[in-house]
Amino acid sequence: MFSIKSALAKPYAYFIKKSVLKWANNPVETQNKVFESLMAKAKHTQFGKDHNFAHIKSHADFVARVPVRDYEALKPYVERVVAGEPDILWKGKPLYFAKTSGTTSGAKYIPITKESMPTHIEAARNAILMYIAETGNADFVDGKMIFLQGSPILKEQNGIQLGRLSGIVAHFVPSYLQKNRMPSWETNCIEDWETKVSAIVDETLPENMTVISGIPSWVQMYFEKINQKTGKKVGEVFKNFNLFIFGGVNYEPYRAKFESLIGRKVDSIELYPASEGFFAYQDQQNIKGMLLQLNSGMFYEFIKADDFFSELPKRITIKDVALHTNYVMIVSSTAGLWAYNIGDTIEFTSLAPYRVVVSGRIKHxxxxxxxxxxxxxxxxxxxxxxxxxxxxxxxxxxxxxxxxxxxxxxxxxxxxxxxxxxxxxxxxxxxxxxxxxxxxxxxxxxxxxxxxxxxxxxxxxxxxxxxxxxxxxxxxxxxxxxxxxxxxxxxxxxxxxxxx
Structure with a gap:
């Protein structure tokens, strides 16, 4: 049956692919522009004044003035933002704080600003559009889609909304996908996870589910409940389910189990989202690695993981990285994070364009x-x-x-x-x-x-x-x-x- 939505998705996907390739094929120039923009926009913030951003003209200047920090080291600045002070890490106040449970710092409050929020949404959208451009498969846009996520209920603190990243993102689902989105708002707001998954099963069983996404371990729980309730494979229950979108952990340890629960193979797209930024997504089905987002208001530095705990580890930019080397990824961004150690280690699988895999955590x-x-x-x-x-x-x-x-x-x-x-x-x-x-x-x-x-x-x-x-x-x-x-x-x- 002809669908206007799927018909329009294809030319839009090709348009987006062209714009993505434009910056992906000019990586060093793209990152230089991001760096210059960040320095210019943040030079009048408290952090910018403390670190003399007005006189930073090169990466070497930045390294000399801005040390690598983890959350604990950045916390004195973050606490001032949480208290409601403007112009501390970024101009004005952030729109949101993504609250995460840190393993060493207790609760973490990661700022999301007016400038950084769109990059999360655009990267998730572009991951799907790049898939459509590559495969020509757009039929799934007419079916129901689900993302197993945290509660979208937000709290306000000193004029800033506070919640989980996935809950914040739930407020930004594009209008053209609202009718396709599952579960219902009421179900998404259920706090108890097991109760929530059971409710999601009940809501989705009668629907034409075409896209299912989430962290594999929790999607597995959803699939198992479907098996238990229906006695059928997920692929039998949802005959048009053909795309699994995941992030957070490596899918490979789960793949055999998933194919058993589904009853057949389905295409998948790997994402690399975090509260600090949406860093990468899989742009090719048969090529290892995810396309690093160089044009999303984030400037990247890399430190060899083996050298990270030495006294003065060398910080390099995208132009000097090597393949198959374990790096700690350091980020400065429009969210007001500066030379920030996100804690992940990555390896480059391709340098043209720059693609990465997550190899682990520097503390794990x-x-x-x-x-x-x-x-x-x-x-x-x-x-x-x-x-x-x-x-x-x-x-x-x-x-x-x-x-x-x-x-x-x-x-x-x-x-x-x-x-x-x-x-x-x-x-x-x-x-x-x-x-x-x-x-x-x-x-x-x-x-x-x-x-x-x-x-x-x-x-x-x-x-x-x-x-x-x-x-x-x-x-x-x-x-x-x-x-x-x-x-x-x-x-x-x-x-x-x-x-x-």
Whole structure:
């Protein structure tokens, strides 16, 4: 059946693709313009005056005057903005604060300004339009779309709206998508996650769902409830569901489970959104990596992850990065963040255009013995270990066991299986082999008998959901860290009897 909406989507998608390629093909010039604009617009702010923005003419000047800061270091400025003072980090006051739960700083208040808010919306829109331009598939725009997100209810504090990023974004759904959007506003406002997902299932079952999006672990919960309620695969219930949009975590550990729940393969688009900015999105279906947003009011710097904790780590710009090197990403933006360490590590998979993958968190690693194991390595090891098998993983995390009751220390893998292996030790051996191939430090520690090979502890069905519920972080944008340099998560899993 002919649809005006899908017919119009295609020429619009080609128009957007042309505009995206214009800046993507001129990356250094694009970033230089962003940098100059940021310095000019913020020179009269309190932060700009304190750091002499008026006299910054180059990246070297910026490095000399503006140190890298994490949230804790920027907090004195943020607190003044939260108190209602204008012109502190950016001109005027921010429109919103995206409130997040920090692991070390307590609650974080990340400003979103009149200038930065549109970049979140445009990047999400462009990700879908680039998909349409590449595939020619626009039929899904006539169906219902859902994003599993936090509550859109906002609070006001000193004239600034306060809420979760996904809840804030819910207020900016374009008018042409309002009729397609699910769930209802009332359901979206339900705070309890399990109650909310059940209500979403009830609302969506009768609908023609074509696009489903969210963090994989929480979409999995939604899919499982559909299976339980209908006895059917998601792909049978939603016959026109053909596009899954996700972000927040690596999809690969979930892919086999998702294809089993759906009953068939569907196209997917990976996004890299954060409260600090919408950094990248997948622009090609068969090319690894996400297109870094160089034209969205964000100026990027990069520090090699191996050097990050040294006294004076070198800060480089986009023109000097290399492929397949683990970098900490530093951002300055129209939200009023300056040389801000967002905490993520990335690797470039392409330099023309610049595409990235998220390799982990600079604080989420295991190096209790100098092994420097990162998120990308544990995810790759697990992916290789289950390929070609019937084993399906629901969730996992890794922690060091420094003081075992007997034998050498080791890495303990806490894994919740959907389909468990017949031989858990064989799976552990396969993971171990991949880790040693990827990480020479880890290999040396095993060979040198500083560590013994990893061990797997099986987590009970829904154990990770129960863990998240126990710490008040079930649903929304919350996710399990893939690994940690301590045993905080491990101890709760064991104490609450969530392991076998």
């Amino acid at each position: 690693f295991i190096s209790a013995f100098g092994e420097h194991v990162i998120g990308k390595e544990v995810e790759q090891a697990l992916k290789e270990a289950v390929e070609g098998t019937t084993v399906q993983i629901s969730e996992f995390t890794v922690a060091p066991q420094i003081n075992p009751t007997e034998g050498l220390p080791y890495h303990e893998w806490f894994i919740e299986f959907e389909n468990a292996p017949q031989d858990v030790q064989h799976l552990a051996n396969t993971i171990e082999k991949s880790l040693k191939n990827q990480n020479s430090y880890y290999l040396d520690l095993i060979v040198g008998k500083v560590l013994q090979p990893l061990k797997i502890t099986i987590v009970k069905k829904n154990g990770f959901q129960d863990y998240m519920k126990s710490i008040g972080k079930l649903g929304g944008q919350n996710k399990i860290p893939r690994l940690a340099n301590d045993r905080k998560i491990a101890e709760v899993l064991i104490e609450k009897n969530l392991t076998n």
